[in-house]
Amino acid sequence: MLALHTWTLDTTPLADVLRVTKAAGWDGIELRRIDFARAADKGQTAAQVLSLVKASGLRVACVGVEMGWIFADGADRKKLLDAFAESCRWAGELGCATVMSASDRGRGDLARAATSVREAAGIAAEHRVRLAIEFNSQAEQLNNLDVMRGIVSKAAHPSCGLLLDTYHLQRSGASLAAVEAVPLSEIAYVQYSDVPKTGLEPGKALDRLPPGRGSVPFKEIFGLIDRKGYHGFMSYEAPNPAAWARPADDVAREALEATRAQLPR
Numbered sequence: 172m173l174a175l176h177t178w179t180l181d182t183t184p185l186a187d188v189l190r191v192t193k194a195a196g197w198d199g200i201e202l203r204r205i206d207f208a209r210a211a212d213k214g215q216t217a218a219q220v221l222s223l224v225k226a227s228g229l230r231v232a233c234v235g236v237e238m239g240w241i242f243a244d245g246a247d248r249k250k251l252l253d254a255f256a257e258s259c260r261w262a263g264e265l266g267c268a269t270v271m272s273a274s275d276r277g278r279g280d281l282a283r284a285a286t287s288v289r290e291a292a293g294i295a296a297e298h299r300v301r302l303a304i305e306f307n308s309q310a311e312q313l314n315n316l317d318v319m320r321g322i323v324s325k326a327a328h329p330s331c332g333l334l335l336d337t338y339h340l341q342r343s344g345a346s347l348a349a350v351e352a353v354p355l356s357e358i359a360y361v362q363y364s365d366v367p368k369t370g371l372e373p374g375k376a377l378d379r380l381p382p383g384r385g386s387v388p389f390k391e392i393f394g395l396i397d398r399k400g401y402h403g404f405m406s407y408e409a410p411n412p413a414a415w416a417r418p419a420d421d422v423a424r425e426a427l428e429a430t431r432a433q434l435p436r
Contacts, residue, residue, distance in 0.1 A: 173197055173199070173404070174406040174407070175199075176201040178410045179422065179423075185223065187419060188419065189224065190227070191423045193227055195420065197229070198404070199230035200224070201271075201362075201408070233269040234271075236255045237258070238272055238275065240291060242278075252290075252294065256297075263299060268301060269359060273305050274306050276309075277311055279312070288322055288326040288331055289327070292329075295330045300330070304322075307376075316345045316349055320357070332360070337389070340387075351395055358403075359403075361406070362405070362406045363387075363406070365381060366386050366387055379409035379410060379411050381409065382429045384429070389433035393433055
């Protein structure tokens, strides 16, 4: 099942993103917290956003949470975990089984990170959703598959698993063998986009491309994920100012065509 991540069409209003996604033939949509925040800035309630999404007829693949909770303390942590629970509640209301979180960008104690992940996974479990946690290749510490696998393994909670993102796998130098070594039971969610072959800049990741236009070995990765028996959503997350400047309908349609060309036959 293929979903379009709203960041891919970031400059397009949510109502239009939903229309475009449906018309292009995607199976679902991935929502971010900022989608709700932008609606709130316009005087819309979360309930109105949920109604809008439900009316689109699209399945919701995943709902994003506010990042920064892994190493947060005190009042900041409480605020972030309250927001985490809110995202879980929204996911449940949308019939969505997954929430995702990017890793914190800074540094901290890894044992404490595992404890934090276990606590968040407990919140997810209360709402009957699963947390998919992603490493970010441009983060200071939580920037590769090995470190995130270690944290999730130590957290040891059934309502938490890894988010595998082809962009961050490629930029962090993860091998196909490393991805092959991840058992299906550890994979909670998949995101994908291609990495430019040249011009990469440290700390910058708004250069993502449709499959087949960069350096990611998509046929191998998609084939590997399929052989593992992963049948959940794969979400196309490709923020890029060049794409935002183009007609949203064209971006959505071309990305889906490029994805299908890389899928196992």
